Amino acid sequence: xxxxxxxxxxxxxxxxxxxxxxxxxxxxxxxxxxxxxxxxxxxxxxxxxxxxxxxxxxxxxxxxxxxxxxxxxxxxxxxxxxxxxxxxxxxxxxxxxxxxxxxxxxxxxxxxxxxxxxxxxxxxxxxxxxxxxxxxxxxxxxxxxxxxxxxxxxxx
Amino acid sequence: xxxxxxxxxxxxxxxxxxxxxxxxxxxxxxxxxxxxxxxxxxxxxxxxxxxxxxxxxxxxxxxxxxxxxxxxxxxxxxxxxxxxxxxxxxxxxxxxxxxxxxxxxxxxxxxxxxxxxxxxxxxxxxxxxxxxxxxxxxxxxxxxxxxxxxxxxxxxxxxxxxxxxxxxxxxxxxxxxxxxxxxxxxxxxxxxxxxxxxxxxxxxxxxxxxxxxxxxxxxxxxxxxxxxxxxxxxxxxxxxxxxxxxxxxxxxxxxxxxxxxxxxxxxxxxxxxxxxxxxxxxxxxxxxxxxxxxxxxxxxxxxxxxxxxxxxxxxxxxxxxxxxxxxxxxxxxxxxxxxxxxxxxxxxxxxxxxxxxxxxxxxxxxxxxxxxxxxxxxxxxxxxxxxxxxxxxxxxxxxxxxxxxxxxxxxxxxxxxxxxxxxxxxxxxxxxxxxxxxxxxxxxxxxxxxxxxxxxxxxxxxxxxxxxxxxxxxxxxxxxxxxxxxxxxxxxxxxxxx
Numbered sequence: 148x149x150x151x152x153x154x155x156x157x158x159x160x161x162x163x164x165x166x167x168x169x170x171x172x173x174x175x176x177x178x179x180x181x182x183x184x185x186x187x188x189x190x191x192x193x194x195x196x197x198x199x200x201x202x203x204x205x206x207x208x209x210x211x212x213x214x215x216x217x218x219x220x221x222x223x224x225x226x227x228x229x230x231x232x233x234x235x236x237x238x239x240x241x242x243x244x245x246x247x248x249x250x251x252x253x254x255x256x257x258x259x260x261x262x263x264x265x266x267x268x269x270x271x272x273x274x275x276x277x278x279x280x281x282x283x284x285x286x287x288x289x290x291x292x293x294x295x296x297x298x299x300x301x302x303x
Numbered sequence: 304x305x306x307x308x309x310x311x312x313x314x315x316x317x318x319x320x321x322x323x324x325x326x327x328x329x330x331x332x333x334x335x336x337x338x339x340x341x342x343x344x345x346x347x348x349x350x351x352x353x354x355x356x357x358x359x360x361x362x363x364x365x366x367x368x369x370x371x372x373x374x375x376x377x378x379x380x381x382x383x384x385x386x387x388x389x390x391x392x393x394x395x396x397x398x399x400x401x402x403x404x405x406x407x408x409x410x411x412x413x414x415x416x417x418x419x420x421x422x423x424x425x426x427x428x429x430x431x432x433x434x435x436x437x438x439x440x441x442x443x444x445x446x447x448x449x450x451x452x453x454x455x456x457x458x459x460x461x462x463x464x465x466x467x468x469x470x471x472x473x474x475x476x477x478x479x480x481x482x483x484x485x486x487x488x489x490x491x492x493x494x495x496x497x498x499x500x501x502x503x504x505x506x507x508x509x510x511x512x513x514x515x516x517x518x519x520x521x522x523x524x525x526x527x528x529x530x531x532x533x534x535x536x537x538x539x540x541x542x543x544x545x546x547x548x549x550x551x552x553x554x555x556x557x558x559x560x561x562x563x564x565x566x567x568x569x570x571x572x573x574x575x576x577x578x579x580x581x582x583x584x585x586x587x588x589x590x591x592x593x594x595x596x597x598x599x600x601x602x603x604x605x606x607x608x609x610x611x612x613x614x615x616x617x618x619x620x621x622x623x624x625x626x627x628x629x630x631x632x633x634x635x636x637x638x639x640x641x642x643x644x645x646x647x648x649x650x651x652x653x654x655x656x657x658x659x660x661x662x663x664x665x666x667x668x669x670x671x672x673x674x675x676x677x678x679x680x681x682x683x684x685x686x687x688x689x690x691x692x693x694x695x696x697x698x699x700x701x702x703x704x705x706x707x708x709x710x711x712x713x714x715x716x717x718x719x720x721x722x723x724x725x726x727x728x729x730x731x732x733x734x735x736x737x738x739x740x741x742x743x744x745x746x747x748x749x750x751x752x753x754x755x756x757x758x759x760x761x762x763x764x765x766x767x768x769x770x771x772x773x774x775x776x777x778x779x780x781x782x783x784x785x786x787x788x789x790x791x792x793x794x795x796x797x798x799x800x801x
Contacts, residue, residue, distance in 0.1 A: 269363050276403040
């Protein structure tokens with residue numbers, strides 16, 4: 148599925164890291180192709196775990212799935228479906244990846260092996276799990292590397 | 304264990320002391336029950352979704368501390384490190400998405416024949432639960448018991464196994480670190496079942512007894528409660544009246560799951576999954592595939608493939624990421640495996656592989672090699688006379704395999720059991736799949752499923768001696784009761800006004 152990406156709001160990101168991360172993400176809009184039109188979620192970047200506990204990100208933006216692709220918008224969404232929280236260290240490493248697959252693998256490792264020094268991600272649901280599933284976030288999480296492939300979860 | 308004040312927890316593989324922790328006495332246990340009761344309102348004042356959000360935060364906290372938790376699971380539980388990830392992910396996924404259970408507990412409006420909606424069923428927390436969990440799951444089941452009660456609004460006391468309480472204590476301390484609202488209505492008891500369960504039974508504060516144990520221990524609990532009831536019998540009015548009220552008993556017990564393999568499948572793939580389903584955690588799982596039933600047309604080929612898979616299993620140091628089989632949880636399990644194999648030898652059985660132990664002579668580092676024993680189908684007919692290995696749960700790495708003539712024979716063999724937790728089927732015949740779904744006697748049927756699923760939809764429960772009350776079940780659903788409410792106000796308010 149060919150979907151487009153657009154970064155709205157010009158240079159209104161508070162931080163350089165958010166600018167670089169959004170530019171990076173805009174290369175791979177197909178990661179978001181499983182989300183239904185109208186889904187909208189926040190990316191929030193935190194410099195420490197304590198800042199995450201205090202809900203005090205250094206920057207945030209939201210990704211809106213529109214009819215033809217995605218729109219990346221500075222700041223938090225008005226009514227986000229969920230928040231994907233990322234440490235600055237994780238973002239720095241993620242934007243160094245060269246392929247969508249490499250990105251997904253690294254994102255997954257930050258979820259499955261979170262580490263304050265090496266990087267971590269987490270997510271907070273703002274809507275009911277069933278709603279989130281119905282909006283396609285489960286499939287998105289798999290494509291994005293957050294949920295591992297079933298066979299990889301546990302194998303002897 | 305007597306009423307000691309300290310408990311030493313040792314590494315299941317090396318025997319090294321991991322930690323010494325304070326143990327509860329009957330007095331401190333009663334104090335904890337009282338404290339939970341006094342604080343239960345802290346949980347009740349939050350709504351379901353607030354509690355669900357908080358459990359999702361607990362899931363994150365656990366995930367951020369997973370290495371420490373996994374270390375404890377491996378050390379005190381003897382679970383291989385690769386399996387510890389699975390053990391932990393059951394509960395972190397369950398907590399992260401726990402609002403998924405809401406439809407099971409949300410108020411249900413009822414429509415009358417006339418089309419009026421004046422009645423509804425509202426689901427109310429049952430009250431404080433005492434939860435007893437087994438030694439094979441240091442965190443997933445005890446924490447799930449605790450979380451399910453919290454989610455629906457019950458206070459709870461959780462008693463992890465005294466063989467491996469540290470992981471659960473660590474999880475509780477992480478919840479303390481995050482100042483989890485309502486945590487004072489939840490507590491952990493470190494005490495042996497031999498007297499702690501009696502304390503729970505005697506307590507009028509405890510409304511639900513929730514245990515994951517053997518079917519026979521669960522029946523013992525009922526017998527003990529009957530004795531307690533008897534002591535409260537009052538005959539002063541000429542009839543027997545018991546002053547002690549009913550309790551809710553919720554037992555998750557043994558499984559002796561059948562796994563059926565039909566000829567129309569990829570045998571190599573199924574053998575791989577079968578090996579995992581039968582021998583993960585050294586077979587110390589209630590839902591492990593214990594009785595393997597294979598169609599006669601592929602029997603020999605399948606046995607060969609399964610043994611090949613079993614030969615690949617590595618046992619030993621559970622901290623080794625390549626190890627599949629860790630030490631057994633106790634000497635009792637080792638003894639039970641020996642008894643089952645010796646009993647099987649008295650029949651006309653064939654031991655394909657295994658049937659050897661590694662015994663350090665101590666209470667640690669105990670192994671029983673993955674074992675596969677052929678039992679002739681005619682020996683499985685009469686359960687009273689069948690080998691012990693067929694009729695009772697082998698809670699260790701010893702499995703039976705038998706031959707079925709056809710689909711109906713496979714179903715008959717699968718149903719020849721006193722247990723009914725799960726049944727597993729591998730076939731590609733779509734018509735037969737429906738027959739299996741309808742005719743297999745178990746509370747949970749898995750068709751062509753990958754083993755060790757971590758999926759929020761996975762249910763617990765069983766029928767026959769596998770669970771009480773019977774049926775597939777989800778903890779949150781079992782911890783509430785339905786209250787029927789008929790509210791005639793919209794149609795009768797004028798009539799009742801003075």
